[in-house]
Amino acid sequence: MPDSVLVNSAALQTVVSDGVICRLLGDWNVQQLSTRGAVLARRQVLAQVKSTTRWDLSGIQTLDAVGAQLLWQAWGQCIPPDTVLTPSQQALLEVLAQHPIAAAPAPQAIQWYGWIIAIGHGCYVAANHGRELLLLLGGLVVNLGLLLARPSRGPWREISAQIFRVGAQALGITALVGFLIGIVLSYLSAQQLAVFGAGQFIVKLLGVATVRELGPVLAAILVAGRSGSSITAQIGVMRVTQELDAMQVMGISHGQRLIMPRVIALAIAMPLLVLWTDAVALLGGMLAAKWQLGLSMTWFFERLPDAIGLTNYWISVIKGVTFGGWIALAACHFGLQIEPNTESLGRGTTASVVTSITGVILIDALYAILFNEMNL
C-alpha cells in the first residue's frame, strides 16, 4: 500500500508518494487545514510514508506556520535528509528548528481530597470578605466622624448626585413593581377573605404586610440589582483604568470620596424609596380591593391610619436605612476587590448583587426577631 500512489480523497492529492520520493503539493496553510478532517487525513497519509522516502516540498504553493508545524510533527521534530525545499520553506523550517517545543506535560491526576480543599478555600474567601467588609465599615465610621467634625469639607456635591442617581431615578421602577405586587397581594387575599365574609380585614392585612415587610424588601432588592451592581461596576472599572491608583497618588481617600458618599446617599434615598413603594403598593391594593370586594377607596384610605399605626412606618424607615447602607457597603466592597480584567469585573458584579440581596433578607429576618422580642 505505501508503495502505490497514496491518494486520500480528503487530502486531495497533497501527498503523492512512489516509495522513493514523496511529493507534497497544493496549499499547506491554515485555510486548507481548517476544513473538517483535513489535518487528520494528511496526518494519516504522512504517517504511511516510509522513513527512507525522500521528501520534495517544491510543489507546495503556500506553506505557513500551521502547515509547517504539521509536517514538523510528522517528521519527528527535524528535517529529513535530502529534502527538496524552496528558500522560503527552508527559512520557515529553520525557525521551527530554532524554537523547539517541550512535550506537553502530563495532565495532573485529580486529587480525591480536592473537594476538601475547595470547601476550605471557600471558607477562607468568605472569611476574607467578612474581614474586608468589617474594615470598610470601620473606615466608614471614622469618615462619618470626620464629616461630623467638619461638615463644611464633606463631599456634599457627590452625595447629592448619588441621591439623584440611586433615589430619584429609581422612582419609576419601584413604583411599577410595588403597584403590581400590591394588586396581586390584594387580589389573592381578597378571594380568601371573601370566603369568610371578612373582606374589611383586607386593610389591616395588606397595610401591615406591605409597610412592615414587603415594601422595604422589595425596594431593597430592586435597588441592589439596580444601584448596587452599577456601583460595583463603576468602582471596578476605576480599578481597571487605574483611576483608583490615581486617587491614592493625589491623596484622595477612597473611603471619603467613593464609599462614604454612596453609603450616605443610599441610606438617605432608601427609606424614601421604601415609603414610596409602600404608598404605591397600597394604592394598587386599594384598586384591587375595589374591583374584587367593592370596598370604596375613600373607605379604605380612612381605615389605613388605624390599621397600620406609626410604629410600622418607623420600622419601615429603619429597615430602609439599614438596607441602603448595607447595599452600598457591599457594592463598594466588591467593587474594590475587582482585579484589572473583564472576567473579574463580571464575577464581582454578580457577587455584589447576590451578596447584598442575601444580606438584605438576612437582616430582615434579624429585624423580625428583634421587633418581636420588643413586642412592636
Next chain:
Amino acid sequence: MTTSAAIAQPSVVLLNNDMATPLIDVQDLTTAFGSHVVHEHLNLKIYPKEILALVGGSGSGKTTLLRQILGLDRPRSGVVKVFGRPVHDYVGAERIALTHRWGMLFQAGALFSALPVFDNIALPLREVHHLPEDLIRDVVLMRLSWMGLTPRDAALMPSELSGGMIKRVALARALALDPELLFLDEPTAGLDPQRSDEFVDLIRVLHRELGFTVVMVTHDLDTIGALATRVAVLAEKKVLVEGALEQVMQTQHPFIDAFFHGERGVRALGGHEAKGVSHGKP
C-alpha cells in the same frame, strides 16, 4: 504641488513586479466628526510586501484612517478597497475570510484580559475550527518562543505582563493566522529604547521571513528609519507626500520640517544616508 504629485507616483524603491496592483486602495476619502473634517479627498495606495509608515501630527487622523481600512469605521464619502474590493462589501463568510488575511496590533495590545497569554494566541486558531488542539499548542508555543517568550509566560494573564511583553503577545496574536497584511498602531509607543529596538528588529525579521505587508502608524522616527520602505505623511487633511524616506524629507513643508528636521529628527535620522540603510530589503 508638482513635486508632491511626482513623489506620489509609485516610482519608489520597491521591489517586485506585483507593485502594479495595490493591496489597499483608498480613494477620495472624506472623514468628518460632526463639523470637524479630518480627511478631505484623501488618496493612498499600499502595495504588496512594503512597510508603509503613516506619519502625521496628533489629530491628523492616522488611527482613524487605519480603522477605516479595517472597516471598523465608515468614512463620510470615498472608498477603501482592500484586496481589490471595497472593505464594506465584505459581509458574512467573506468578511470572516478577509479577517483571516489581516492582523492588527492595537496600541495598547487589546489582549483579552480574561484569557491567559496562551489562549489569547490560540483563540484565532481555534476560531477557524477543526484544527486539533495538539497542533494549535505547538504552533502557539513556537510563536511565543519566536517572540522571545517562554512557555512559562504562556500561563500568565495579560494584567501580569510588562508593556514589552504585551506588545509581543499582541504581535503573536496578530500573526497567528499568517496574515498577508499586518497593521501596527504605534508599535513602539510605551517601550523603552532597548525594548523598542528589539521589537523593531523582531518585526523586520518577521517581515523578511513571512513576507507580509505592513501598514504602521507611528510617531517614532527611529522606527520609521529602521523599518519603513515608504512613508506617507498625513497633513492638511490628505496625504501630503508619500515616497521613500529621503524623498519625503526633501519636501518643503512646515510639518515635515518640524517632524523630520527638528532636533529629535536630526538625532534619530541624522546619519540616515550615511548608514546607507537598505531598509526592508531582504
